[in-house]
Amino acid sequence: xxxxxxxxxxxxxxxxxxxxxxxxxxxxxxxxxxxxxxxxxxxxxxxxxxxxxxxxxxxxxxxxxxxxxxxxxxxxxxxxxxxxxxxxxxxxxxxxxxxxxxxxxxxxxxxxxxxxxxxxxxxxxxxxxxxxxxxxxxxxxxxxxxxxxxxxxxxxxxxxxxxxxxxxxxxxxxxxxxxxxxxxxxx
Amino acid sequence: xxxxxxxxxxxxxxxxxxxxxxxxxxxxxxxxxxxxxxxxxxxxxxxxxxxxxxxxxxxxxxxxxxxxxxxxxxxxxxxxxxxxxxxxxxxxxxxxxxxxxxxxxxxxxxxxxxxxxxxxxxxxxxxxxxxxxxxxxxxxxxxxxxxxxxxxxxxxxxxxxxxxxxxxxxxxxxxxxxxxxxxxxxx
Numbered sequence: 058x059x060x061x062x063x064x065x066x067x068x069x070x071x072x073x074x075x076x077x078x079x080x081x082x083x084x085x086x087x088x089x090x091x092x093x094x095x096x097x098x099x100x101x102x103x104x105x106x107x108x109x110x111x112x113x114x115x116x117x118x119x120x121x122x123x124x125x126x127x128x129x130x131x132x133x134x135x136x137x138x139x140x141x142x143x144x145x146x147x148x149x150x151x152x153x154x155x156x157x158x159x160x161x162x163x164x165x166x167x168x169x170x171x172x173x174x175x176x177x178x179x180x181x182x183x184x185x186x187x188x189x190x191x192x193x194x195x196x197x198x199x200x201x202x203x204x205x206x207x208x209x210x211x212x213x214x215x216x217x218x219x220x221x222x223x224x225x226x227x228x229x230x231x232x233x234x235x236x237x238x239x240x241x242x243x244x
Numbered sequence: 245x246x247x248x249x250x251x252x253x254x255x256x257x258x259x260x261x262x263x264x265x266x267x268x269x270x271x272x273x274x275x276x277x278x279x280x281x282x283x284x285x286x287x288x289x290x291x292x293x294x295x296x297x298x299x300x301x302x303x304x305x306x307x308x309x310x311x312x313x314x315x316x317x318x319x320x321x322x323x324x325x326x327x328x329x330x331x332x333x334x335x336x337x338x339x340x341x342x343x344x345x346x347x348x349x350x351x352x353x354x355x356x357x358x359x360x361x362x363x364x365x366x367x368x369x370x371x372x373x374x375x376x377x378x379x380x381x382x383x384x385x386x387x388x389x390x391x392x393x394x395x396x397x398x399x400x401x402x403x404x405x406x407x408x409x410x411x412x413x414x415x416x417x418x419x420x421x422x423x424x425x426x427x428x429x430x431x
Binding site: 058059060061062063064065067068075078090091092093094095096128129130131132133134135136154155156159161163164166168170185226228230241243244 | 245246247248249250251252254255262265277278279280281282283315316317318319320321322323341342343346348350351353355357372413415417428430431
């Protein structure tokens, strides 16, 4: 951020009075421009024991596999956002959404809200942002070609709990450390 | 938003190619400025059957009661953010946080992530943004002086479940309709 989105003057990075973190502040109109984490809403569409994955047609991680997920929009419900992403990325209608994973990704300031869901009629096809979509059993999942650590983690938990038949909510952080990621699990 | 934060030129509101929602787009450098919901992280600090509430010293809702909660910061964990807000608003140390409520507030584009928690040693005092803080039993809660519908809803669920001894995760939307709010509960 270099310019004020309200008046067009230059901004400077400084700690405002009464605050304890540096913010971009306009030198002219004094607007404080707060920057906050963004929400990625998505789901784990299941049909007859198989999980729907999408192969990415966009950067980052072009060509790798992920769950349908994307940035939540203003004036939207998190649940609606998760279902919308399945429709956009995989032409998939999902039902019975229940919250399954809440992960904070500190290095990119994102919070993933991931829902379990049922894929209606087992139907899916590639949306604009997907090269292909496919239903996978646990054994078939291309674990070495997953796009994101957070999706790998969620899918891993999901299949483990699916065997036991008891799903519980997972809350965690994904923390980048040098060239790898550490996962901190709260539950 | 009137000006591009990258180059200072004017922005126009239009649907970019390949998108389906209007965005602020820079007429000069073509940067697309996405706007997304913000996360409010907070907690329900409990000590010996009583709940800690804060009376707001800031707008909006100056003078009314709420749970400690505030905007999550970049590079922060949602769990850490919830505990930080208790410390900032009530000098309260909270422990054993577990996610309890996830509510989308469509009219203000906010998502509340609210955690159950234990208040350490029952200690609290007003922070900079609170006029006073107090531990309340269910009967004592000033229900008619609550600052926000979402906090009223969460506290109501909390006390109901506290009596039964079984807490479950709540996911819902708060939707403004004319002069009132409708609550849509998914779980």
